[in-house]
Amino acid sequence: MTADVRAIPRSSETLSHQGGFDTLEDELHYTVAPADIKGSLPAAVSGTFFRIGPGRNKIGGQEFGHWFDGDGMLHAVSFTDQGVVYRNRYVRTPKYLAETRANRIVKRSFGHNAPGGIRKNIGRLPANCANTNLVYHGGKLLALWEGGRPWRLDPVTLETLGEHDYDGQLGRFNAFSAHGKVNPRTGVYYNFGIRPSFSPRGALTGKGAIDLYRIAPSGHLLEKGAFEVDFLSFCHDFALTEHYMIFFQSPIAMTSPVPWLAGLIPFDRAIAWRPELGMKIYVVRTLDFQVEKVFTVDEPFVAIHFSNAWEAGDGKIHVDLTRYEDFSVNEQLRHVLHSTGETAAGRFMRYRLDLRGGQIEASEYRNALGGEFPQWDQRYTTQPTSVMYAACMMSPDATFFDGVERIDLHSGQVISHDLGAGRYTSEAMHVPPEEGDDNQEGWLVSMVYDAHTHLSEVVVFDARTLEEVAVVPLKNHVPFGFHCGYTPEPFVS
Numbered sequence: 001m002t003a004d005v006r007a008i009p010r011s012s013e014t015l016s017h018q019g020g021f022d023t024l025e026d027e028l029h030y031t032v033a034p035a036d037i038k039g040s041l042p043a044a045v046s047g048t049f050f051r052i053g054p055g056r057n058k059i060g061g062q063e064f065g066h067w068f069d070g071d072g073m074l075h076a077v078s079f080t081d082q083g084v085v086y087r088n089r090y091v092r093t094p095k096y097l098a099e100t101r102a103n104r105i106v107k108r109s110f111g112h113n114a115p116g117g118i119r120k121n122i123g124r125l126p127a128n129c130a131n132t133n134l135v136y137h138g139g140k141l142l143a144l145w146e147g148g149r150p151w152r153l154d155p156v157t158l159e160t161l162g163e164h165d166y167d168g169q170l171g172r173f174n175a176f177s178a179h180g181k182v183n184p185r186t187g188v189y190y191n192f193g194i195r196p197s198f199s200p201r202g203a204l205t206g207k208g209a210i211d212l213y214r215i216a217p218s219g220h221l222l223e224k225g226a227f228e229v230d231f232l233s234f235c236h237d238f239a240l241t242e243h244y245m246i247f248f249q250s251p252i253a254m255t256s257p258v259p260w261l262a263g264l265i266p267f268d269r270a271i272a273w274r275p276e277l278g279m280k281i282y283v284v285r286t287l288d289f290q291v292e293k294v295f296t297v298d299e300p301f302v303a304i305h306f307s308n309a310w311e312a313g314d315g316k317i318h319v320d321l322t323r324y325e326d327f328s329v330n331e332q333l334r335h336v337l338h339s340t341g342e343t344a345a346g347r348f349m350r351y352r353l354d355l356r357g358g359q360i361e362a363s364e365y366r367n368a369l370g371g372e373f374p375q376w377d378q379r380y381t382t383q384p385t386s387v388m389y390a391a392c393m394m395s396p397d398a399t400f401f402d403g404v405e406r407i408d409l410h411s412g413q414v415i416s417h418d419l420g421a422g423r424y425t426s427e428a429m430h431v432p433p434e435e436g437d438d439n440q441e442g443w444l445v446s447m448v449y450d451a452h453t454h455l456s457e458v459v460v461f462d463a464r465t466l467e468e469v470a471v472v473p474l475k476n477h478v479p480f481g482f483h484c485g486y487t488p489e490p491f492v493s
């Protein structure tokens with residue numbers, strides 16, 4: 001079954017994506033009946049698709065300073081024989097609760113200070129808004145935010161169960177990134193967090209450190225480690241191979257921490273693109289969390305999201321990623337509520353790191369459209385894969401991701417799917433095929449916002465062709481968010 005159930009011709013008039021940033025106050029729970037689903041859901045898509053992102057970008061008429069400050073809302077879409085069950089809930093962080101009660105901005109955040117001047121901001125960290133990514137691991141559903149600890153939710157009701165500290169092993173000031181990765185062969189979950197160096201010499205010279213975490217399939221934190229880096233920098237994601245964690249340390253750093261620590265400016269205004277600091281790639285062993293190799297990059301760039309990575313067997317590590325030339329992407333993300341221009345889209349690249357010789361080779365997937373949110377068949381995380389999927393910018397006048405693309409990593413061939421005028425998307429999750437399926441590449445599931453109706457749809461694509469094989473119409477819009485997840489479990493009560 002490959003019929004494209006939804007093909008809207010693109011007109012010269014582009015419908016704005018901006019409604020996709022509207023707040024969704026309502027917390028809903030309903031079922032979309034099978035009769036209302038367009039096309040046909042593949043049997044393999046029978047679990048739960050999660051999506052997380054800011055549910056609101058303002059409070060009491062006051063806009064937050066940055067898209068990253070929106071309060072985290074989790075959306076869950078469970079595929080069952082009785083229909084598709086949708087529910088959504090805000091994560092009950094202290095920020096969400098305090099600002100809901102007050103109906104105004106109360107907390108200092110990534111992109112804005114709290115009202116009340118220096119007294120209300122000095123020495124305070126940005127508030128955790130649990131809005132960036134999610135993981136279901138060890139039987140626990142966690143909403144992630146890279147500056148603090150995760151928040152645990154009930155996967156069926158999405159009720160907030162509390163901040164999760166792995167039995168006390170994550171301290172109050174420990175960061176836990178939004179981009180941990182699970183090795184599918186072992187079930188071990190690796191994650192990291194950035195912080196200033198606490199070593200006497202490191203602290204004096206402004207060095208940074210990256211904490212490392214190894215978490216058992218049972219969900220217990222087995223081991224912590226750390227290594228020092230040249231400076232404290234924004235590090236959003238990493239690449240995982242069978243034996244290594246790989247960190248690209250881009251020079252996004254503070255010029256001076258003093259104005260931020262003194263409460264004069266928010267964190268977002270304290271960090272800047274500083275290519276003079278240089279860029280390094282740290283290859284760290286998963287076995288003992290020791291640094292195996294450090295590469296120096298000649299021309300610094302920004303690597304935000306990584307796709308799959310693996311050890312090629314010739315001493316080289318292959319890493320696929322999205323690349324930006326500088327940190328101007330942050331300007332676009334900061335002003336995203338009012339932007340009518342192009343949304344940030346990265347270039348898709350392959351890096352080959354030679355562990356023996358120390359060379360770095362880089363090549364670009366030149367046929368790929370600018371895009372973001374690279375994904376792959378996660379059954380093969382740490383092993384060679386031949387395909388990458390991403391949200392992309394289809395039309396020259398696109399203001400947000402209006403397509404999906406499939407990049408053949410061997411030939412460089414690209415297949416893209418235009419969602420049609422007024423339809424916008426973000427990350428798509430891969431769902432493996434069932435044994436015996438004709439389609440052995442599987443499916444993609446994504447959320448699509450339709451500006452015509454100001455409603456969202458859950459769309460299932462054939463991963464081989466990107467044709468839309470099923471469209472599940474929701475009764476609400478799902479505000480644009482950041483990341484998604486998929487579990488084979490259909491979490492319904």
Ligand SMILES: [Fe+2]
Binds near residue numbers: 178179236305482483
């Ligand atoms: Fe991310």
